[in-house]
């Protein structure tokens with residue numbers, strides 16, 4: 323089923339939950355809503371679920387406007403962060419509750435519940451109450467309950483954020499696999515950008531109720547359309563430097579005090595002559611080199627595979643991912659090479675990309 | 681365990697025993713006195729069952745109700761009060777907790793005000809209302825007034841319990857396909873069972889023991905009397921009070937409450953034990 327949000331807004335008096343969201347979700351697509359706390363992800367999801375009535379705009383399921391359709395008539399399944407299991411019912415009763423409401427015959431109910439339970443690998447826990455299950459097991463029961471009526475749309479609201487890191491990895495992979503196997507259209511809310519990037523076909527980045535960007539993960543990463551997206555997506559986050567881009571002898575230079583880098587002309591020309599602009603570059607695109615910009619190492623943080631080092635260049639500072647075998651130390655002076663084929667430029671006033679906004 | 685530790689462990693028990701002692705002694709005397717000709721302090725002067733003769737014949741003579749009639753009255757009042765208060769409070773409390781409707785805020789403060797209002801001040805006003813409605817000296821009238829006084833408390837109590845139920849659970853049930861009413865009945869109510877049980881206990885006990893309202897709105901120990909009113913009738917200004925009978929009737933009134941309490945306490949415990957994770 324396709325889902326379309328048109329100018330969708332939700333307000334409570336002066337409080338804005340979601341602000342004029344426009345979004346298309348294709349049939350079978352896996353879309354993640356990504357954004358910091360309070361940006362309106364849950365609000366938007368609950369409007370899609372039919373729990374909140376939109377203040378403005380439309381929600382379409384396959385071209386049909388569903389604004390006034392009750393949640394029970396939308397044929398959706400939803401998984402909550404808090405699991406939201408019914409504490410007085412066993413796992414079996416929890417999973418089969420949607421079928422019970424549809425007045426499904428007992429035999430069929432048992433069969434389908436068993437099938438879902440096997441899929442979730444919780445067949446042996448069906449007689450237990452939620453209080454007797456671990457967090458991960460509860461999450462599986464909740465997932466089973468969302469899946470059992472074979473919904474046309476699956477909604478997830480930060481389903482993994484209460485699990486420990488290791489279990490989160492496993493469940494992440496399982497949910498992704500399940501979604502592909504079932505081919506059901508899914509919306510997945512998270513504030514964890516790794517989750518969003520690894521699971522989703524497309525990521526919708528939100529901030530203060532507004533949709534900031536909506537694109538596939540790699541595009542979000544390589545072609546961020548706003549300063550916010552550039553800074554929010556990627557870990558460790560992108561470095562930002564105030565520079566001025568000038569053309570000299572046919573080359574474009576990004577310059578500030580103690581910093582000068584030649585940038586490729588296709589990118590440089592879009593930022594040249596604009597006065598002060600913001601240059602963005604990811605830590606992995608800066609290397610310790612023989613020639614380049616020199617700076618002083620402020621701190622070294624070992625991350626295991628890499629060292630994250632903070633280097634002061636004049637008044638600015640940048641994060642660099644470097645090889646631990648280099649044995650870099652605090653206070654040392656290093657020369658940094660910038661892979662300028664990957665630089666971004668942003669307008670400091672509008673905070674929009676100078677490269678990717680048209 | 682050293683002696684010091686032993687003493688330390690014993691201290692709470694000593695304190696508890698000392699505080700409970702007067703109550704235990706009181707009940708002991710109650711039982712003793714009801715089976716005694718008379719008592720001197722905590723000593724009986726002789727065993728007798730004559731204090732319990734009210735079970736067989738109406739103690740106030742012909743035309744007055746028997747103890748069984750009065751017990752039945754009290755049951756009717758207490759049970760109908762329990763049912764009405766629990767049902768109305770769980771519906772109204774849910775609405776006040778979950779639904780947004782015009783007048784919600786003012787309704788809430790009004791119920792709180794009514795709850796805080798000393799009911800004694802309303803007695804005369806209510807008397808005229810009951811008279812006008814022809815409900816004076818009827819169980820229906822008494823029951824209605826008592827329910828009216830109990831409801832604000834019940835509604836607030838239940839609202840508090842509903843406020844603590846997660847929204848997500850309710851949303852999950854709506855998405856699973858339940859109607860609002862089914863969500864209330866099948867999902868929310870079972871999770872506030874401890875609240876319902878507590879309210880039922882409160883309502884039943886206050887209905888069973890009610891004194892002021894039945895005394896005010898019925899005539900003496902008539903056919904509409906409840907146990908407290910009946911008990912009060914043993915007090916007399918002209919004849920010496922038979923304390924043996926008074927204690928026997930008091931004990932008689934106590935028994936159902938004790939049974940009810942033991943029963944619901946068990947239920948309460950089992951509900952708490954099987955409840956949501958985290959709550960023991």
Ligand SMILES: Nc1ncnc2c1ncn2[C@@H]1O[C@H](COP(=O)(O)OP(=O)(O)OP(=O)(O)O)[C@@H](O)[C@H]1O
Nearest residue numbers: 334337338339358359360361362363364365366513
């Ligand atoms: N029922 C409500 N009434 C009033 N304001 C609300 C309501 N629900 C949400 N809001 C407000 O709307 C904004 C968006 O909230 P929302 O729950 O959608 O955030 P979120 O992106 O899901 O955040 P989180 O990651 O913390 O869950 C917040 O400012 C919040 O205070």
Ligand SMILES: [Mg+2]
Nearest residue numbers: 363364365479
């Ligand atoms: Mg949220």
